Amino acid sequence: xxxEMNRRAVLLGLLSAPSILGEDDLAAQEASTADPSLYIPKxxxxxxxxxxxxxxEEFSFVMLVxxxxxxxxxxxxxxxxxTQGRFGTIRGHISGxxxxxxxxxxxxxxxxxxxxxxxxxxxxxxxxxxxxxxTCNFGGVHASGRPRPITGxxxxxxxxxxxxxxxxxxxxxxxxxxxxxxxEYVDRMMQGISPFEMEIQAIEGKFKLxxxxxxxxxxxxxxxxxxxxxxxxxxxxxxxxxxKAPPK
Numbered sequence: 720x721x722x723e724m725n726r727r728a729v730l731l732g733l734l735s736a737p738s739i740l741g742e743d744d745l746a747a748q749e750a751s752t753a754d755p756s757l758y759i760p761k762x763x764x765x766x767x768x769x770x771x772x773x774x775x776e777e778f779s780f781v782m783l784v785x786x787x788x789x790x791x792x793x794x795x796x797x798x799x800x801x802t803q804g805r806f807g808t809i810r811g812h813i814s815g816x817x818x819x820x821x822x823x824x825x826x827x828x829x830x831x832x833x834x835x836x837x838x839x840x841x842x843x844x845x846x847x848x849x850x851x852x853x854t855c856n857f858g859g860v861h862a863s864g865r866p867r868p869i870t871g872x873x874x875x876x877x878x879x880x881x882x883x884x885x886x887x888x889x890x891x892x893x894x895x896x897x898x899x900x901x902x903e904y905v906d907r908m909m910q911g912i913s914p915f916e917m918e919i920q921a922i923e924g925k926f927k928l929x930x931x932x933x934x935x936x937x938x939x940x941x942x943x944x945x946x947x948x949x950x951x952x953x954x955x956x957x958x959x960x961x962x963k964a965p966p967k
Contacts, residue, residue, distance in 0.1 A: 755921075755923060756830045756861045756863055756921075756923065757859075757861045757923045757925055759923060759924075759925045760927075762930065762931040763925050763926055763927045763928075763930075763931075764924065764925070765924035765925070765926050766924065767924075768806065768922070770924070771860050771922060771924045772799060772801050772807060774833065774835060774858065774860055774924070775797075775799050775809075775833045775860055775862070776799055777835075778833050778834060778835045779796060779797050779798065779799070779833070779885075780794065780795070780796050780797070781794070781795060781796075781797045781809075781811070781831050781832055781833050781834075782794055782831070782832040782834070783795055783811065783813070783819070783829060783831055783866075784829060784830045784831070784832060785819055785822035785827060785828075785829045785866075786822075786827070786828070787819075787821050787822040787827045788818060788821055791817075791818070791819040791822075793813050793817060793819055795811045795812065795813060796811060796882055796886065797809050797810065797811040797831065798810050798811065798878070798881050798882050798885060803918065804918040804919060805919070805920075806862070806918075806919035806920070806921075806922045807862075807918075807919050808916055808917065808918045808919065809831055809862060809864075809916065809917050809919065810869065810878050810881075810914070810915070810916045810917075811878075811882075811914070811915060812869075812875075812878065812879075812912045812913060812914040812915065813912065813913050813915070814911065814912060814913070815910070815911045815912050815913050816911075817913065820868075820913040820915075822866060823866045823867060823868045823913065823915045824867070824868070825865050825866070825867040826865060827865060827866070828863065828864075828865060829863070829864060829865065829866050829917060830861050830862070830863050831861070831862045831863075831864075831917065832859065832860075832861055833859060833860040833861075833862070834857070834859050835857065835858040835859060836857070836858065837855060837856065837857035837858075838855065838856060838857075838944065838949040839853065839854075839855055839949055840853060840854050840855065840856050840929065840940060841853055841943070844936075844939045844940050844942070844943040845932070845935070845936040845939050845940070846933065846935030846936050846938070846939050847932075847933065847935070847936055854927075854929075855927075856927055856928050856929055856940075857925075857926075857927055857928075858924075858925070858926040858927070858928065859924075859925050859926075860922065860923065860924050860925075861922070861923040861925075862917070862919045862921075862922050862923075863919070863920055863921040863922075863923075864917040864918050864919050864920045864921075865917065865918075865920070866915040866916065866917040867915060867916055867917070868913065868914070868915055869914035869915055869916055872906060872909065874914070875909050875912070875914045876905065876906075876909065878914050879897065879905075879909065880897055880898070883895070883897045884897070
C-alpha cells in the first residue's frame with residue numbers, strides 16, 4: 720500500500736509540474752518548442768542577439784501579423800526594449816478602429832516582421848561564369864509572441880514620447896517638443912489608438928546575402944551593389960509622384 724501511494728504521489732507530482740514553473744521557465748519552454756514562422760537555410764541563420772536587436776532598431780517600421788479575428792497585417796512603427804524578457808519586448812500601437820486589437824489579450828500568437836534592404840542579384844556579377852542563376856538578397860527578422868494591451872494613460876503617453884523622440888532624432892530634428900503639446904489634446908488623440916507590447920518568445924534572423932559563395936563572387940556582388948545599379952523609388956519619389964497624379 721505505501722508503495723502504491725508513493726507511485727501515485729510521483730505521478731501527481733509529474734502532472735502538476737508545469738503549474739509550478741516560473742514565468743521565465745515557461746517562456747524558455749515555449750521558445751524552445753515554438754513553431755518557426757520562417758524557412759531559413761543553415762547558411763543564412765543569424766542567432767547573435769545583439770546583431771538582431773541592432774537590425775530591429777534600424778529597420779523599426781514593421782509588419783504586425785495576427786490571425787485573430789482573421790489574418791491581419793498592419794504596418795506600424797515600433798520600439799524595442801532590449802532589457803525586458805529573454806529576447807526583449809516590442810511596443811507599438813494601431814488604430815483603435817482596427818479589429819486586429821482583438822488579438823491583444825495575451826493569448827493570441829503574433830509575428831512582427833522587420834524587413835531590411837533587398838535587391839536583385841544578377842549572375843553576371845559573379846566571378847563564377849557557368850552554372851549560375853539570378854537571386855534576390857535580403858535581410859529580415861521575425862519576432863513572435865503574444866501581444867498584450869498597454870493600459871493607462873501614463874504608459875500610453877510614455878510609449879508615444881519614446882517613439883517620437885527616437886524618430887525625431889533619426890531625421891535630425893530637434894525642434895518638435897511632444898511634452899509641450901497640451902495634455903488634454905494628447906489624451907484626446909490617444910483615445911483613438913490601441914497601444915500594445917509583446918514580449919518576444921522566439922526570434923528568427925534570416926540574412927541571405929550570398930555569404931556562402933566564393934570570395935570572388937562576394938566581391939563581385941559588393942562591387943555592383945556599390946554602383947547603385949538596382950534602383951527603387953525613394954519615399955520622396957513616391958510621394959512626389961502621388962501628389963502630382965493621385966491614383967483613384
